[in-house]
Each structure stands twice: as C-alpha cells, then as structure tokens.
Amino acid sequence: MIPIIRPASLLLVCILFLSTGRTQEIRGRVKDSTGSAVPYASVNLRNRSLDVLVAYTTTDTSGAYVLRLPTGAPMGDLYLEVRCIGYKNQSRAITGLSPKIDFTLAISDNQLQSVVVRSRRPMLHSNGDTLSYKVSDFSAAQDRVIGDVIKKLPGISIASDGTISYNNRPISAIYIGGDNLLDDKYSIATNTIPHGVVENVQVIENHQPIRVLQNKVTSNDVAINLVFKKSDKLHLLGQESIGAGLPGNYDVDFNAMAFKAQFKAINYLKGNNTGDDLQRELVSHNSAVSQQRTGNDPPATLLSLGSVNNPALSRERYFFDRSGLMNINNLVNLKNGLQLRVNAYYLHDQQRQDYSQRTSIYLAGDTVQYTETQHNRFNPDLLHALFTLNANNDKYYLNNTLVLDDSRWANYSELNTNGTLANQVFRDRSRSFSNEFDWIRAMRSRNIIEAYSYTSHLAEPESRTIGTNYNAELFNKGIPYAQLVQNVNVPTWFTNNYVSFKIPGGIVTQSFRTGFSVQSQMLTSALNVLQSNNTVSLESDSAVNDVKWSKRKLYAEAAYDIPGDRLKANLTLPVTFSRLNYSDPGYSLNKELTRWYFNPQLNVRYKTGIEKFVILSYSYRNETGSIQDIYQGSILKDYRTLYSNSSDLTLRQNQLAAVGFYYRKLLTLFFFSINAMYNHIDANNIASSVISNNFQQGIVLPYPNSTDTWTANGSISKYSFPLHTTFSGVVQWQDGRSVQIQNGTLLPFHTTTATLSGGADTKLNEQLNFSYRVTGIQTESHSPATGSANHIDQLVQQGSIYYNPGADLQFKLSGEHYFTRPQGNADLKYFFADASVKYRVNKWRTDLQLEATNFLNVKTYDALYLSAGTFVASSYTLPGSIILLKVLFNL
Secondary structure (H helix, E strand, O other), X not given: OHHHHHHHHHHHXXXXXXXXXXXXXXXXXXXEOOOOEOOOOEEEEEEOOOOEEEEEEEOOOOOEEEEEEEOOOOHHHEEXXXXXXXXXXXXXXXXXXXXXXXXXXXXXXXXXXXXXXXXXXXXXXXXOOEEEEEHHHHOOOOOOEHHHHHOOOOOEEEOOOOOEEEOOEEOOOEEEOOEOOOXXXXXXXXXXXXXXXXXXXXXXXXXXXXXXXXXXXXXXXXXXXXXXXXXXXXXXXOEEEEEEEEOOEEEEEEEEEEEOOOEEEEEEEEEEOOOOOHHHHHOOOOHHHHHHHHOOOOOOOOOOOOOOOOOOOOHHHHOEOOEEEEEEEEEEEOOOXXXXXXXXXXXXXXXXXXXXXXXXXXXXXXXXXXXXXXXXXXXXXXXXXXXXXXXXXOXXXXXXXXXXXXXXXXXXXXXXXXXXXXXXXXXXXXXXXXXXXXXXXXXXXXXEEEEEEEEEEEEOOEEEEEOOOOOHHHHOOOOOOOXXXXXXXXXXXXXXXXXXXXXXXXXXXXXXXXXXXXXXXXEEEEEEEEOOOOOEEEOOOXXXXXXXXXXXXXXXXXXXXXXXXXXXXXXXXXXXXXXXXXXXXXXXXXXXXXXXXXXXXXXXXXXXXXXXXXXXEEEEEEEEOOHHHOOOOOEEEEOOEEEEEOOOOOEEEEEEEEEEEEEEEHHHOEEEEEEEEEEEEEEOOEEXXXXXXXXXXXXXXXXXXXXXXXXXXXXXXXXXXXXXXEEEEEEXXXXXXXXXXXXXXXXXXXXXXXXXXXXXXXXOOOOEEEEEEEEEEEEEEEEOOOOEEEEEEEEEEEEEEEEEEEOOEXXXXXXXXXXXXXXXXXXXXXXXXXXXXXXXXXXXXXXXEEEEEOOOOOOEEEEEEEEOOEEEEEEEEOOOOEEEEEEEEEO
C-alpha cells in the first residue's frame, strides 16, 4: 500500500499545478558571506510532507535564479533548498507569495571524500620542490637496507664511496623523519635502516634548511628525507646478524633504532674481517662545503709510508681488515623547540696490504724506473664525538656544535725498493676540537640579523722511522747508521667571527656581512740520524724547521638573493684585507704580506619550463698558500721524496665557470642533465723535481705557472614500465693541461680521461630480478717535450641475478669482470664471482644465509695508473675465497 501512496501524491500535486492554467515565478540571488555571487548552485522546490522534489533550477554566473510554480499550489507544504559544493546547505519555507527570495550561504569546512586511483605502475608524486618515491614500488625481496632501494630509484645514483646524487647533483644530507640526525655522514643511514620501515623517499630541491631564511636566501642544495611508516615509529627497531666462516672469518652487526617524533636514534656495534671497510660509513660527504662555511683550512698530514695506490676494484675484493666499530647517534626534540643531538663513534682496525709496484717517470731524453715491494700494516684507533644544540623555527635559528676528535695511527712497512731493504714505522696522532655557534633572528621589521663564531685547535705530531743504512750516502755521508727519524708537527689555532644583516624585499634580499678571522700556526720538523752507537745527530743543517705563521683577515661582503620561483640567483661581492707574517730564524726568514682581495661569485638558476631549468655559475678566488708552502728546511715526506721550498708564498688566482641543463618528466620517470665546466688557475710558483734512479728531491721555484681543466658530463635515467626496469647512463670527459720542471727541463703535460657507464635494474616479478652495470674508462697522457705518450683502456662489468622461488627462499649470483688494455703491454683480465642463499625459518622468525665470496679464488690483481708523465703498474694480493654462514633476525 505504501509504495503506491508516494507516486499518487506526486501525481496529485502535478495535477493541481496544471489545473490552474496560471504560473508564478520566484526569483532571487544566491551569494556567500562575503557578498560574492555563487554560480551553479542547485535551487530545489520540495514538498515537506510528501518529501518529494517538485521543481528545480540552477543559478547563473551572477548567482541569480528563476523558479516557476502554479499560483494555486498549497504553499504551506513547500520550501526552497539551496545546495552548492563548498558551502553549507540552506532552506527556507514558502509561506507567502514573495516575488524575491535571496540566500546567503556559509562556507563549509567539509572536504570531499578522497579519490584513490589504483595502478601497478610506479609513480612519483611532486609537491613544489619535493619529489616523493614510494619505496614499495622499487624494492625487492633481497633488499635489506634502504640504501639497496635508493640506488635503484630513477634519477638517483650512489657512488662507490657512498655519495648520493640526484640527477647528477650530490645531495647535502639525509633527514630522518624530517630531523637532521646525521649531518652529511648519511652512509650510516643507508647502510643501517631497514628498507621495510620506510614508506617514502623524498627528494627536496632548492633546500634551505634554516626556516627563518626560507623564501629569502636562495639555496641550490638537494636533500633527501626518509618518511617512515606510522606503525614503525612507535617501537624500537633492530636488524641483527651474526656470521662465521672460513678461513677464520667473522661478521657481526647489532643495532638498535628508533624513529619517534620526540626521539630518533641509530646505534650499532659492528665487527668483521671479511673486507667490509667500516670507515666508509664515517665519511663526511660534504666536507668541502663545511670547510667553506667555517673558513677553516686545516693542515694536511705531511708524512707517509709511500705512494700507495688503491686498485680500481671493489674494496671488499682487496681489503684485509679486523675491524670493530661502535657508533652512537641520538636526537631528542624538546617541548620548547630545542633539539639535542649526540653523534659519537670509536673505530679500531688492523689492516694489512701486500703489493708490488713498478713506476716509470718519463723525462726529456730519459725514463726513470722504481721497483718496490711493500708488506704494510695499518692500525687506526679513531675516536669522534659531536654535541649539537639546535632551535629552528620561523622567528629564529640557533645552532651550537662542539666536535672532539682523537685519531691515532700506528703503521708498519716492510719495504724493498730497487733491491734495498728498509723497514718503516709511521706514527700519527691527531687531536682536535672545534666549536661552531650560529644565531639568526627575524626582527619585527622583517629584517634579519645573524651572529656567527667558529673556533678550532688542531695538533698532529707525526713521526716516521726508516731502518738500517737506508741511502747512507745521501743521509749520513756513506757511514752506516741504525735509523733515520723524521718528526714534524703543525699545531694550529683558528677562529672566524662575523655579524650580518639581511633586508628581505619583494624581489631581492640584500645581505651585508662583516667579520674577521685569525690563523696561528707553528711548523716544527727535524730529520735526525740515530747512529750505530745510539747517539742522535741532525741529518744536515738544512733538515730542521721552526716556522711561525700568523694570518689575519678583515672582510666585508654584500650579497643579493633573488628567491623567486622561476628565477633564483645569488650574487656575492666580498672584499678582504689580509695580512700575513711568517718567520724562521734558522733561515733568516721574516716576511710580511699585505693584500686586498675581491672574490666575486654568481649563481643563477632559471626555470625554462615546469620540469626543466638551467644553472649558471662563476667564481673568481684569490687563494693564498699555507705554512706548508714556505718552509725552507728539507722534510723527508716519504722514503724517496725529500721536499723543501725556496720561493715566496704561493699566490693563486682561481677562475671557475660552469653551466648545466637539468630536465625531468615525472609522468614517464625520465631524468636528464648535462654540464660543462672550465677551471683556470694562475700561480706565482712551480713545482720542480730532481729525479735519480733511486730518489727524488722536490723544491718549489718562483716561476709563474698555470693549469687548465675542461670538464663535460651528462647523465640520463629512465624507468621502463613494460620492462619494469630502471635504465641509467653517465658520460664524462675531462681534459687537463699542466707544467712541471723535472731535472731542469720544463715539461708541459696533457692528460685526457673519458668515462662512459650504463646500467639497468629490473624487477621482472616477485620471483626474478637482476641488475647490470658497465663502465668504460679511457685515459691518455703525453708530453711534447719528452715525446712520451701512454694510453690505457679499461672496462668493468658488474651483474647480479636474484631468484626467489618462494617467500622463504632466496638465491643470488653475482659477478664482476675487469678488463684493462694498456698501450704496448698485454691485456689484463679478471673475473670475480659471488653466490648466496637465504632461507627463512618462520618458527624462529630468523633468516639463515650462506655466502660464498670470490668463490673462484682469485688471489692477485694487477692494475695500471696514468698521470702527468708517470706510469705505474701495481700488483696486489687479494684475500681469496670466503665462505660465511650468517644468522639474521629482527628485534
């Protein structure tokens, strides 16, 4: 009965409307609370008692509507209702024959229901300068840590030293859930964090980490942020492994991690003797940027056991170690906006290296050769601690970082050079501390003030001894002796302080900075002979140094930033007044140098399209040498190089110009870049060497000198949806020209290096995937003065196949092929193969993994190196096969 009532009632109403023969119009206007018209709103005439729609219309672009109804309709049962997306519904009863009824709608806070578009194709999401990769789209069953996934992402690459680049630009940092836990030591994250806890990898371009400077001071930095799954933020994480194998190998990794909003931590203990170099996790990938920010240029280590080249080979193939590393990284976010961070590590290692080397130096009309064999042991003990207090908000920025370092090296070498035995012991202890304070404040006028202070101290006493009667004719007038001892130390104090004032404008932010820096150093050294009767004598009157050095700078700088969306630019105009004093009474050396310097720098980033831009940069820098350029007494830097200076302080003018084009197409996952750079350096001195059949003496002479370097490179990365594969390619060409003086002859050198590499990472399905890399390097060096020319071609191929027949079983087979073709010598070919199988024991929630590394048991490797006028052929001893059984489990 009820289903019949509603249609009958509607029919009755319609008959009443039609029976009158006359109609009446209701007009009105619909607007919002601001008085603006609401177009395309729905105006409905409804019967309240019958709950039926009688008539309807929509508003026009001006918000007006016209609705017609019969004059005889029962007005008491009718009402008007207005609906529009984004506004609250409104209704009004029709109680009389009003010719005009207006509505004023209130804005609704309700959001539309989300629409989910499902697709099996990997997609990138872009929001402004932030690009987001979904980890599950690119991960595979064999991936263990987030670094395994990052290296497969389109547009991103990881170099052998762990440096990450996005579209051929190195990143500045990896943020852990938005927090800077690790600074630029981000290899800790890529080698430790399980990929399964990360939901997205975000790439942030034009990253300005200081919030008070955002949209005011430009930045070309690229950073990565790891976004964690909500479920993994609430508890402690750990990914542990214990391994033992043959011949006498072990590998342990215990870690504990937390990624909560208030507390983040990556703490672990690792140890192995399988060739996994734990020092690679401690690398600061942007140390040059830090040095430029602080202005500090610490002295380099002066002594060594000799010129040892590391082979162009995966480090785990040739590295002998017994290492242990404890690494602590903890960050706490406090309620008042302050952030406390502690980063500390201790590394102990026992490294071994066995190699032989043949060096050829091409001179005018002659070739000098050295043949040597070394059995080396390196024992580093590295202690590092960093404490940071940070506050970063829209109003002010505060950062204070205290760094403490104590690094000790005890190195031993059994050396045979040109048939002469010479045992060496080299001890080096570096102790340093630094404190960096930076405070930035936004004023009520929107202007910004900054105060900065950096102070550091470094002491590095070095000592190297060489065994009995080494080169007695040169060092002890042909008299037999017990030991040759070289000591050197360069203690250094440095401070840099400035204040700055920034004036943000509608288009340009003006910055003005003034400050001062002071560097105070001493260089003390002595080359002593321990005689057979245990007395100690100075090798010669010219084998001692006692140099005092003071370098003071006053500087002022104007900078202009355009932080626009299409155009970002920075122009820096610094003026520096520098005063140098250095002296050594033993050589009647007492000099002062006063200079004014102007070092302009320009960086431009112009957006030529939605997904493409051009970068231009130019810099001109006046560079001054260091205390290591002016010591007059001889220092035996290694067993065959005696070095001193007889020229004025080195003064260089360094010009660098670069241009780059960057393009990406997110819809098709395509990335492309091309860059070109030219670097020209003028100097007031030149390196000179006197080279004999068993020794070299180096000296710096006061003659003008220049070097030129041209570099071009390009990169491409594309994800193929049909093949489920990320393809990548890199090409680089570098041409360098320099001049040296060897045995009194001026020798120009021309060296060219070309590199071409490509790769593919594919995920055919959940059971089968593979990766492949190929790199070709061509190096050529020649000198018109000597008539020498050398050419080396190298090809490296790396491939891996992963097969997962079931969820509990995984197989991996990988290999590396190295091919070298030197000019005039036989080809060198090497092939390394690895295999592993992993089985999941679900009852124990544990993985058992059996690994066979270098199972073809390759135990020697030959490598060739080519530089300006020098050709080196080296042969290395390798660890050979390693069989390891691992137990892997998660907390």
